[in-house]
Amino acid sequence: MARPADFGFQNPEPETRNPKPLVIPVFIPHEGCPHSCVFCNQHSISGVEGKPVTGSEVAGIIRTWLKRGRKKNASRVQVAFYGGSFTGLSMARQRELLSSVKPFIECSEVQTIRLSTRPDYIDPGIVAFLQEHQVATVELGVQSIDDAVLERSLRGHLAKDTIRASALLKDGGMELGIQLMVGLPGQNFTSLRKSTAQVITLAPAFVRIYPVLVVAGSGLELQYGRGEYRPLSLSRAVLQAAWMKKKMTAHGIRVVRMGLQPGPELERSLVAGPYHPAFGELVNARLMLGQTRKLLSRVPPGRQVRLQISDRDQSVFRGIRSANIHRLTSLGLSDRFTLHTDPDQARGVVQLIPDR
Numbered sequence: 001m002a003r004p005a006d007f008g009f010q011n012p013e014p015e016t017r018n019p020k021p022l023v024i025p026v027f028i029p030h031e032g033c034p035h036s037c038v039f040c041n042q043h044s045i046s047g048v049e050g051k052p053v054t055g056s057e058v059a060g061i062i063r064t065w066l067k068r069g070r071k072k073n074a075s076r077v078q079v080a081f082y083g084g085s086f087t088g089l090s091m092a093r094q095r096e097l098l099s100s101v102k103p104f105i106e107c108s109e110v111q112t113i114r115l116s117t118r119p120d121y122i123d124p125g126i127v128a129f130l131q132e133h134q135v136a137t138v139e140l141g142v143q144s145i146d147d148a149v150l151e152r153s154l155r156g157h158l159a160k161d162t163i164r165a166s167a168l169l170k171d172g173g174m175e176l177g178i179q180l181m182v183g184l185p186g187q188n189f190t191s192l193r194k195s196t197a198q199v200i201t202l203a204p205a206f207v208r209i210y211p212v213l214v215v216a217g218s219g220l221e222l223q224y225g226r227g228e229y230r231p232l233s234l235s236r237a238v239l240q241a242a243w244m245k246k247k248m249t250a251h252g253i254r255v256v257r258m259g260l261q262p263g264p265e266l267e268r269s270l271v272a273g274p275y276h277p278a279f280g281e282l283v284n285a286r287l288m289l290g291q292t293r294k295l296l297s298r299v300p301p302g303r304q305v306r307l308q309i310s311d312r313d314q315s316v317f318r319g320i321r322s323a324n325i326h327r328l329t330s331l332g333l334s335d336r337f338t339l340h341t342d343p344d345q346a347r348g349v350v351q352l353i354p355d356r
């Protein structure tokens with residue numbers, strides 16, 4: 001049932017209705033990757049340096065996280081190998097890492113494994129190997145499906161590799177995730193639109209959207225220094241990510257993350273670009289503002305309507321530092337509606353409540 005909320009907004013209720021699975025992260029930065037994508041400096045991004053993690057260290061990490069998970073009553077557990085290109089590692093190394101998770105899967109303490117890799121590091125043999133080791137989710141670092149952009153980004157693979165790898169993974173029964181970027185060299189809105197349309201046809205289960213940042217030690221830092229690359233402004237990056245999220249969501253594709261994980265290492269290595277520690281929140285707030293404006297634009301002047309959001313979206317609706325409220329006020333729209341919340345309403349949606 002809807003309940004009214006005023007512009008003072010109540011604090012969102014704690015997230016209790018749909019507990020997320022416990023994800024145990026294991027970082028394997030730059031291991032096995034001979035490429036030098038123009039935007040990448042894995043050490044700067046992950047903050048993990050030193051010698052590669054061993055199989056027994058992986059087991060130790062899992063045990064530590066499982067103890068925390070028990071306290072949080074997590075019902076599902078996934079081990080996620082992040083960073084680098086997992087299937088670019090030697091087969092012995094892949095086997096070592098995946099075998100370290102096996103005992104936890106056998107005693108049902110861990111349900112699934114997730115890893116990330118490059119599209120050109122997937123072939124039928126690899127898919128069979130991953131199936132054998134209970135890998136359920138593979139995220140492909142796709143970034144763009146525009147060959148010209150991929151070439152300028154020194155990715156070392158083409159759009160056709162992504163199309164082929166996606167089909168192989170889906171045919172192998174894997175959950176497919178796709179990582180995309182906004183602000184790549186040579187990427188304009190037409191290119192972004194085409195990539196988005198093609199990703200939609202690949203029908204991944206989820207995507208992540210990252211704005212390109214110029215980090216120290218990357219090829220892009222040199223290009224930026226020479227004036228050959230200009231990063232997106234924060235507002236443009238937010239706008240492009242919001243546009244992509246809207247399209248993906250409309251096709252039932254979950255957008256599970258927008259923006260890199262903030263942290264001191266990333267902030268220290270940041271040279272330029274649309275960085276914001278709450279980039280995803282900026283995008284979600286932007287989408288909500290867009291929906292609100294669209295709904296209010298259909299309301300005849302002088303009439304006030306009732307809008308409804310999920311009770312967990314109150315801070316998103318308001319925007320960071322109440323930016324959305326200020327914007328609605330400046331547009332003369334803030335007194336055109338009353339806001340109601342409903343715990344059962346889908347998140348990210350603003351709805352007009354019909355008059356009784």
Ligand code: SF4
Binds near residue numbers: 037085
């Ligand atoms: S393939 Fe991945 S890890 Fe390797 S350079 Fe490119 S972004 Fe970095």
